[in-house]
Amino acid sequence: VAERIPEWEPIAVEVAYVAALFEAERDGDPREVLPGIANRALACKHLHVAAAAWLLLAIQHGRAGAEAELAHVFADQAQALLETHDPTVELVNLARARGLAFAAQGRHEEARAAFDHAVTLGEQLWGPSSVRIARALTDRGSSSLWRGDVVQAEADFRRALELLETNLGPGHPRTADARYGLVRLAILRGDDPARIGSELDAIAL
DSSP: GGGGGGGGHHHHHHHHHHHHHHHHTTTOTTTTTTTHHHHHHHHOHHHHHHHHHHHHHHHHHHHHSSHHHHHHHHHHHHHHTTTTOOOOTHHHHHHHHHHHHHHHHHHHHHHHHHHHHHHHHHHHOOOOGGGHHHHHHHHHHHHHHHOOOOHHHHHHHHHHHHHHHHHHTTSSHHHHHHHHHHHHHHHTTTTOHHHHHHHHHHHHH
């Protein structure tokens, strides 16, 4: 409906962004549509959505691993926008995007610092028991695994799992992400293969 009414362009572009966000949450790949959404948002002065679109694009490229440089480029574009208005929530995603890009480049200490910032800022914004910081916790847990810091990795994965199970339930796909982090940790430690296999079966279901 909003697409057919020119005055509703800010609403239309926000809906388009939310659709891309849902695709990303379902492990889809919205990278092709996100630049257009960001540019449309800029054209109608919807700066918050433009910054969010650039950040989601940076996060998707950071997860792709081989495209870390692009992740930094899009994070720079988002940061420039965030400096022009009240950034609040998007600063958490900016820190996550930087951390993912640094991790993909093997710059693990810089990734750790970025993920630390994302977790701390999320706790300040939403409180330490909010499910909204779970993504930053699992990001930091994965980064800790790459660095060989199994103690920090386990603490982050378990905390994320507790938040996700409490707020979303044990069967939610995002809960499975945190459980999978603990399985990766178990494999690294050389835990019982039968128990690991059973846990992987449960995650797959």
